[in-house]
Amino acid sequence: MKIYLDSNIPYAEKMFAGLGEIVLFEGRSVTADDLVDADVLLVRSITKVNQALLSKNERLQFVGTATIGTDHVDQAYLADRGIKFTSAPGCNKKSVAQYVVSAVLVHAEKHLINLQGKSVGIVGAGNTGSAVFHKLTALGMKCHLCDPILANTDDPRTFVDLNKIMECDFISLHVPLTRDGEYPTHHLFDQQRLRQLSQDQVLINTARGEVIDNQALLQRVESGSQPSLILDVWENEPNIEMALLPYTEIATPHIAGYSLEGKANGTEVLYRALCQHLGKEAKLKVSSLLPQAVVDNIRVNSPLNQSLVKSLVHLVYDVRRDDHIFRMGIASPDGFDNMRKHYRERREFSTLTVSLDLQQNDHLLAALGFSIKH
Numbered sequence: 001m002k003i004y005l006d007s008n009i010p011y012a013e014k015m016f017a018g019l020g021e022i023v024l025f026e027g028r029s030v031t032a033d034d035l036v037d038a039d040v041l042l043v044r045s046i047t048k049v050n051q052a053l054l055s056k057n058e059r060l061q062f063v064g065t066a067t068i069g070t071d072h073v074d075q076a077y078l079a080d081r082g083i084k085f086t087s088a089p090g091c092n093k094k095s096v097a098q099y100v101v102s103a104v105l106v107h108a109e110k111h112l113i114n115l116q117g118k119s120v121g122i123v124g125a126g127n128t129g130s131a132v133f134h135k136l137t138a139l140g141m142k143c144h145l146c147d148p149i150l151a152n153t154d155d156p157r158t159f160v161d162l163n164k165i166m167e168c169d170f171i172s173l174h175v176p177l178t179r180d181g182e183y184p185t186h187h188l189f190d191q192q193r194l195r196q197l198s199q200d201q202v203l204i205n206t207a208r209g210e211v212i213d214n215q216a217l218l219q220r221v222e223s224g225s226q227p228s229l230i231l232d233v234w235e236n237e238p239n240i241e242m243a244l245l246p247y248t249e250i251a252t253p254h255i256a257g258y259s260l261e262g263k264a265n266g267t268e269v270l271y272r273a274l275c276q277h278l279g280k281e282a283k284l285k286v287s288s289l290l291p292q293a294v295v296d297n298i299r300v301n302s303p304l305n306q307s308l309v310k311s312l313v314h315l316v317y318d319v320r321r322d323d324h325i326f327r328m329g330i331a332s333p334d335g336f337d338n339m340r341k342h343y344r345e346r347r348e349f350s351t352l353t354v355s356l357d358l359q360q361n362d363h364l365l366a367a368l369g370f371s372i373k374h
């Protein structure tokens, strides 16, 4: 059994070693010739899994992607060939939500904004949008959810339409990239919608670059009085529209979901699914392989305010560091992918235990995802 693994799937060599012979590949450059004898193919979002990639392989039985997004996989083609497919829903939702929390706090500090009562429009109310809702609501923000698909189900939450979202102080995108169906998201933010944004608004994209028409966005920002932009994802990665960069407040190379926990969760989901597919017991747990966090506890003995929350958040994850590294490195060859490939170890808020002297602080910090001790 040959298991072909993207070399950027952490802990995968250890987790899958007992299930077959491991062959590592580079996700961006792998070709049909490389995969001729693969029985199992485990990818991340940069590998387009389609007929062209699998045309020379006649024995593939299982494809897994260690990601939430599945737009890079032609699932209909896999189904036609009877190849089992698994993704990792929700695996890095906390990581993305923590990125958004850090970015919102950074924006608030820079523009002297009190976040209490500020409105947030969350487009896509699935795993990640819901996590963002939970955290930003805890910060005192008024969050609105837009999800016409869930709005047509028995989901008990209140949903608004996109017009209402366009009035919000912050707009955060958490939709899959889709081109078909009743509610396609490709260029959901097109020239017309981008024109509606004012310079007092903040547009955050951690979904997929193609959800915003990047050329229309460039025209919009070049015409003046632009909204603040926080962009983790871009059209045409890794060859992004560099002219957008100077207009962004925070810019990163598709790493919002790159916490160690988020990536490790993705690995574990695939491990379990493959074990099940092969009729084997899933004996390993990826959590046992994670290192201790460098900073793992802190004592807080004063009431929380926005500034103190920001300090606690940034003790664990500060998006400005990723923004800085990105701007320094993007001009070099392979700059976009290099930062992703050699991404530093980033942990989630749960790895920091906050010891609280004041009872009233727990709700907010627990909602943000910190571990709490009294």
Ligand SMILES: NC(=O)C1=CN([C@@H]2O[C@H](COP(=O)(O)OP(=O)(O)OC[C@H]3O[C@@H](n4cnc5c(N)ncnc54)[C@H](O)[C@@H]3O)[C@@H](O)[C@H]2O)C=CC1
Binding pocket: 068, 069, 070, 089, 090, 092, 093, 096, 123, 124, 125, 126, 127, 128, 129, 130, 146, 147, 148, 149, 150, 174, 175, 176, 177, 178, 183, 184, 185, 188, 206, 207, 208, 232, 233, 254, 255, 256, 257, 258
């Ligand atoms: N930047 C990064 O590192 C990461 C990006 N992502 C992206 O975020 C996307 C969302 O992630 P999850 O929330 O975990 O997925 P999910 O599948 O749990 O939720 C997506 C939600 O979007 C809704 N939706 C679909 N079309 C819509 C439309 N036109 N308008 C409004 N809502 C719509 C769906 O009904 C669903 O509830 C992923 O598909 C992936 O592309 C995910 C993880 C990391």
Ligand SMILES: O=C(O)C(=O)[C@H](O)COP(=O)(O)O
Binding pocket: 008, 044, 045, 046, 066, 067, 068, 069, 070, 092, 254, 257, 258
């Ligand atoms: O999970 C997703 O969906 C993502 O966007 C991934 O976090 C992106 O990471 P790579 O798969 O491109 O390494």
